[in-house]
Amino acid sequence: MKFNYFVELDAKALLQQYLPLNPDGKGVLEGSLLFNTAASFTSNTNLQHYSGEVSLSYFSQLFALMWLQFISAGTGIAALAALARGLRGDTQIGNFYADFLRASFLVLLPLATVAAALLVWLGIPMTFHGAAVAETLESATQTIARGPVAAFLAIKQLGTNGGGWFGPNATHPFENPNFWTNIVECLCILLVPMGSVWMFGRITGRMKHAAVVFVVMGALLLTKMTVALGFEMEQTAAFTGQPVTDAGVNLEGKELRFGASAGPLWAVATTCTSNGSVNCMHDSLNPPTGLMPLIGMWLNVAYGGVGVGFINIFLYIIVGVFIAGMMVGRTPEYLAHKVETKEMTLALLALMAHPLFILGGAALFAATPWGAGTLNNPGSHGFSEILYEFSSSAANNGSGFEGLGDNTVPWNIATGLVMLLARFIPIILPLAIAGSLASKKPVPENIGTFHTDTPLFGVVLLGSVTLLGALLFLPAAVLGPIAEHLGSL
C-alpha cells in the first residue's frame, strides 16, 4: 500500500507540467530530488530539498503532497491503534483500513477544517491565482508567490508533517502572518501527538498509565523549552564589539511579529513531535539553543509523531520495565504480559536503528565531500548541519539547518533511504513486540507486580529515556553545538 502512494506521488510530480492548477508554469523535478520528495512525504517526514513556491505547481502541492500529509498521519494513528489493541490482549489487532479511515475522516479532516477556517479568518491566503506582480514604491518589480496556503497549512501542522507551502516554512508571512496565527499553528503541532497518548490509555483501559507517560513526555518538552528560551535570549554572538544595540535576543533568522520567545518555543515543539515546520531559521539559533531541537529528534518521544510518538516511547517503556525488573530480580511485566528475551531483542534492535542511521550517516558525510562540500557555516557548526540533516531524516522530522546545500544526488538518496527505513522499522518492530506479548497468557497482577501507573514508574521511564539518549548521542553533541558554544565564549 505504501508503495502505491510512493508511485502515485512520483507520477504526479513528474507530470506536473501537463496537469491542471499550474498557473506559474512549474517544470519537472530532477530524478533524485523526486525520489527524496516522495520518500519524505510518504514517511511523514516532509524534509524538503526543494522550495515549494519555486518548483511545484498548486496541483502537485495539493493532490500529491497535501494528500500524503493526510494519509501518512492517518497511517500513524492506525498503527498506534493496532499496537494498543495488541497490548490490551486482543488476538485480532483490528482492520487497518477501517482504522485508517476513522483516523483520516473522523479525526484529521474535522480538525484540519476547523484549523484552516481559523487560519483563513486570521488572514492566511487561499487562492488559486498565480503569483501577483507588484510595482513597488521605488518602481521595482516584485513577484509575489501565493496559493491555496491555508488548507495546506492546517494539515501540515496537525499531522506532524511540517512541509511548508513556501521554502522558509512558517517564517513566511503568508504561512504565518501574525502573532495569533503563530499561536494557533504552534498549538496545532502538539494537539494530536498529545491526544495520541490518551487514545492509547482509552483503548487499553489504562488511563492512569497514560497519564504517567503524558507527564513524563511533558517534563521532557518543558525542560527543553526552558533551556532553549534561556540560551536564545542572548545577542547574536558575532556582533560582540560591533556598533549594534543589544536586543537581548538573537534576531538572526527570526520574524519580529511573533515576539522574542516564539522561535525557541516552536523549535522545541516541532522537533519533539516529529513535525518539522519552523517559524525561525534553526541554522541561525544560538548553538546551545540549536542543541535542543537535536535532542528532541534524537529522543523523538516528547509526544512524538502523530500515533508513532507513543510507539517510540513504548520501546523505552519496555527497556524501563526490564531494568526495573532486573533490579528486583523478577521477570519484568508490562500491562500483565511477561517481557522476555524476544521482546527485549526486538526493542533494542528498534532503538539501535535510530542512532545507527544518524551517527553512521553523519560520520560518512562529514568524512567525504558528499557532506563537507555542501556546508554553509565553518567549523563545528558545519558538522552540526550534517548531524541535523540525518537526525531530521531518521526522526521523520523534516526541519533542517537549511544553510546546508542538500539538493545534491548523494544527499537526496541517502536521506531518502534513511527516511523510509526510519519510518517503517520503528512501526513494524514494536508491532511485532505487541504481537508477541499478546500471544502470551496474561499474568495476574499481585503485590510483587511493578505497577506502570505510579510516579515511581514515571521516574524509571524518564531515567531510561535520558540515560539511553545521553549514552548514544552525547559525543556527537559535544563535537557539534557544544564545541561551537564553548569556542564562542
Added chain:
Amino acid sequence: MQHVITSVRLVVLTMLVCCAGYTAVIWGLAYAVTPWTAEGSLITDASGRVVGSARIAQEFTQARYFWPRPSAVGYNAAATGGSNLSPTNPKLVERLQPLLEAHGANAERPLPADLATASGSGLDPHITLAAARYQAPRVATARGLSEQELMQWLERRAETPGGLLGSGKLIHVLNTNLALDRGEVH
C-alpha cells in the same frame, strides 16, 4: 489482489474527500469571509495598480522612505529564505559593514539589532519602533518634515502584536511609507 483493489479505492476516496472536497470548502469560505487576505493582502494605488502586499516586505533604498530589515534573498517574494548563518559566523560581521555605513551607525549611535539581522523569510514586513525612530532623522530631512512631529506620529502608528504577550512595539514599513507618500505628516 483484494488488497490492491482496496488500496486503489482508498486512494480515490481520500483524494476526493481530503484534497478536492476539503480544499474547495476552505477556498469557498476564504472568498466568502476574507476575500482580500485570501488573495494575499494586495495593496493597490489610486489607479488600481498593485504596489505590493501588506504582508510582504519590499526593498527601500531612498532616503525619504523607512527601510526594512536586511533580506538574505533581496526581497524576492518568489524564492524566499533566510541567511542560515550561525550566530558565530564571521560572515555576519562582513554583512554588517555596508549596513552600518548605509544607516550611518557608529559607537555613539549603534544600529538597532533588528536592522542588523536578516529575518527567516527575508520578507519581514516590520521593524521595531526603535529602528523606525533611528531612521526618522534621515526621513525627516529628505522630506522636509519636523523630526519631532515624525517621531510622535511613529509613536501613534506603532502596533503591539500580541499585546501584553508580545515583545514590544513594531512599525509596518510599507504601510508607513505609503502613509508618508499620502502626506499624513506635514
